[in-house]
Amino acid sequence: MEHLEERAEKKPARKRNPSIKITNTGKKSHKVLAYYESFQEGKPDPIGQPEVWASKRQQLCEALPYYNAYQSGAYTHDGIARSILIDKEVSVRDKFDEEVVITSVGGGRLPDEETGRMVYKTDQVFSSIANAFMRAMELTSPVAVIAGQGNKISPTKLPHYYNVLDWFHVTDVWQEKNDYGYERLYKQGIVCQKCGCCTRRIEWKQWSCENDKCDYIHRVKQHLVPLSKVVADGMDSSREMYIDNDVRDERLKAPHKGIRFSQSVAGSYDLYNYDVPNESGGLSGSIRHFKSNRLINQQKDGPNDLFHEIQTSELDLKRGVAVHKGTTQETLTNHFTQNFGAAYKYLVAQDSKAFGEAPPVIIKATKRMVWAGQHTLMKSHEPYYPFNECLVLGYFDGSKIGFHDDGEKTLGPTVATLSLGANATMNFRPKRKTHIPSLDDGNTRARGRGRDVGDSAGNREKKDRPTILSIKLEHGDIVIMHGREIQKLFEVCSPLSPLNILTFNLQHEVIPNGGLRFALTCRHIDPQTLLNEDERRTAAEKGTFPPGSEQFDYDGSILATAEFPQQNRGIHISNNIKAKLEVGELHLSDVEYILQNLAKYTSTQTSLHNA
Ligand SMILES: O=C(O)CCC(=O)C(=O)O
Numbered sequence: 001m002e003h004l005e006e007r008a009e010k011k012p013a014r015k016r017n018p019s020i021k022i023t024n025t026g027k028k029s030h031k032v033l034a035y036y037e038s039f040q041e042g043k044p045d046p047i048g049q050p051e052v053w054a055s056k057r058q059q060l061c062e063a064l065p066y067y068n069a070y071q072s073g074a075y076t077h078d079g080i081a082r083s084i085l086i087d088k089e090v091s092v093r094d095k096f097d098e099e100v101v102i103t104s105v106g107g108g109r110l111p112d113e114e115t116g117r118m119v120y121k122t123d124q125v126f127s128s129i130a131n132a133f134m135r136a137m138e139l140t141s142p143v144a145v146i147a148g149q150g151n152k153i154s155p156t157k158l159p160h161y162y163n164v165l166d167w168f169h170v171t172d173v174w175q176e177k178n179d180y181g182y183e184r185l186y187k188q189g190i191v192c193q194k195c196g197c198c199t200r201r202i203e204w205k206q207w208s209c210e211n212d213k214c215d216y217i218h219r220v221k222q223h224l225v226p227l228s229k230v231v232a233d234g235m236d237s238s239r240e241m242y243i244d245n246d247v248r249d250e251r252l253k254a255p256h257k258g259i260r261f262s263q264s265v266a267g268s269y270d271l272y273n274y275d276v277p278n279e280s281g282g283l284s285g286s287i288r289h290f291k292s293n294r295l296i297n298q299q300k301d302g303p304n305d306l307f308h309e310i311q312t313s314e315l316d317l318k319r320g321v322a323v324h325k326g327t328t329q330e331t332l333t334n335h336f337t338q339n340f341g342a343a344y345k346y347l348v349a350q351d352s353k354a355f356g357e358a359p360p361v362i363i364k365a366t367k368r369m370v371w372a373g374q375h376t377l378m379k380s381h382e383p384y385y386p387f388n389e390c391l392v393l394g395y396f397d398g399s400k401i402g403f404h405d406d407g408e409k410t411l412g413p414t415v416a417t418l419s420l421g422a423n424a425t426m427n428f429r430p431k432r433k434t435h436i437p438s439l440d441d442g443n444t445r446a447r448g449r450g451r452d453v454g455d456s457a458g459n460r461e462k463k464d465r466p467t468i469l470s471i472k473l474e475h476g477d478i479v480i481m482h483g484r485e486i487q488k489l490f491e492v493c494s495p496l497s498p499l500n501i502l503t504f505n506l507q508h509e510v511i512p513n514g515g516l517r518f519a520l521t522c523r524h525i526d527p528q529t530l531l532n533e534d535e536r537r538t539a540a541e542k543g544t545f546p547p548g549s550e551q552f553d554y555d556g557s558i559l560a561t562a563e564f565p566q567q568n569r570g571i572h573i574s575n576n577i578k579a580k581l582e583v584g585e586l587h588l589s590d591v592e593y594i595l596q597n598l599a600k601y602t603s604t605q606t607s608l609h610n611a
């Protein structure tokens with residue numbers, strides 16, 4: 001119900017995909033619900049077995065008179081909904097338990113032209129499928145619910161791929177409301193009520209008429225998005241910490257064969273390291289992924305608190321110009337940004353607010369990245385150039401950042417990003433191999449940052465420059481990109497074919513998987529590279545932490561602790577030990593020693609207990 005009330009509060013705007021609510025008819029309950037293969041760990045076994053099941057879609061369709069839908073989830077006959085298969089397409093706001101199921105219907109999703117991901121169609125009308133569920137509701141005609149193993153929100157494991165659960169009644173069918181908050185209308189423009197000028201949403205908090213001569217402003221009511229809305233239980237990184245490392249890492253260990261992968265731990269983080277070789281067999285740089293988990297996320301001032309705090313802080317997020325500033329072709333980025341600390345210039349000089357004026361959330365986040373940066377460089381015995389800049393990016397439903405590098409000349413060799421909120425995929429690809437003369441004239445930024453408005457070379461580029469590493473970023477994760485060479489703006493001309501790359505100058509893109517996400521990225525702006533004394537002084541002033549910031553110092557090397565089920569904590573610790581064994585930080589003899597000691601300890605405890 002909370003679900004419905006939450007929606008009802010929102011300002012009605014455009015229609016969205018219809019949702020239905022169905023409740024169990026109570027005839028019989030198998031209490032068998034779905035799970036998603038890679039998230040089974042930690043889910044309870046079902047009570048009982050489904051009486052009807054299948055492992056192939058066609059088996060279902062050819063054997064069940066009440067389910068004959070090869071393509072869509074819902075099956076309708078004579079305009080009445082008969083059954084519904086709930087598989088991979090569950091969204092975080094759906095509900096799935098033995099009594100109540102809330103799900104979206106109506107085929108309101110289409111592949112996005114640019115990303116290929118499924119996104120909601122605009123102007124979705126009440127679909128014929130939604131109408132069929134309305135009919136089923138009116139006629140109290142029961143609907144069979146089938147659970148597929150792709151269903152991430154089911155509370156239990158499932159014994160088969162397709163499991164026919166039970167008959168349910170439809171009790172509600174509604175159009176989801178949307179608003180001008182964090183949903184897909186985040187970049188909806190308006191027509192100025194005063195002068196009629198078509199106005200883009202440049203600032204996150206309001207529309208300001210784009211006609212210089214007009215002062216019309218329309219403020220937006222901000223809605224606070226709870227973390228649970230963007231991070232589904234089943235997708236929470238916290239869940240992954242209970243999965244055996246061997247299972248989880250199959251997905252992470254599959255970069256291009258030229259990249260060396262290793263794994264270790266840092267405090268309570270799992271640490272995935274991708275080394276990028278250079279032509280002489282040395283390192284051109286590395287990408288370190290500090291994988292967070294529930295323990296870390298729920299600490300005071302940890303990612304969960306920060307996700308809440310960043311939404312309630314005055315950040316003044318704005319969209320920047322991606323291309324053709326000032327012309328009729330001017331196009332804005334689809335994400336919103338704000339820079340803190342020393343000015344970071346990309347594409348156009350971006351106003352920067354001094355760390356001294358930054359809301360505490362920025363300092364807290366920056367301190368976490370300072371730790372991760374120092375940790376990385378200490379390990380590789382290299383100097384750490386202090387982060388004096390933090391760029392916040394706000395991604396709303398469907399926004400992303402296209403391929404770019406963070407290789408401006410003014411930057412130090414280390415870039416750190418903290419992810420808050422919805423998951424995202426970070427892809428790396430080699431830069432163009434050929435030398436591009438137009439880049440030599442210092443006008444480097446057009447190909448540097450912010451090119452998220454489409455790639456002129458299109459598919460050909462995709463084929464020539466395949467993604468060589470793909471990382472799943474989750475709430476609380478920190479990614480460090482280290483090494484000037486991997487970001488380098490100018491290409492090293494290399495005779496190697498793209499499929500046999502030894503040297504990588506990388507570009508990265510980040511595609512959030514929908515829902516609200518913030519990325520905070522810290523860099524070192526090197527004062528030596530600034531033009532004059534004035535710029536250097538301003539950078540130093542703006543990039544200095546204000547007095548009192550020490551209270552937010554962060555040391556991620558200290559193990560996070562919290563109340564956790566005994567068994568899960570054990571799995572985490574043993575995973576950490578396994579990782580340490582793999583990278584040689586521990587030897588088997590150490591583990592044997594620990595086990596012997598523990599055996600002694602537990603036997604004393606047991607005898608004390610029995611005494
Ligand atoms: O969204 C992210 O995780 C990274 C953002 C990024 O690449 C940048 O700010 O340069």
Ligand SMILES: [Fe+2]
Pocket residue numbers: 404405406508
């Ligand atoms: Fe970047």
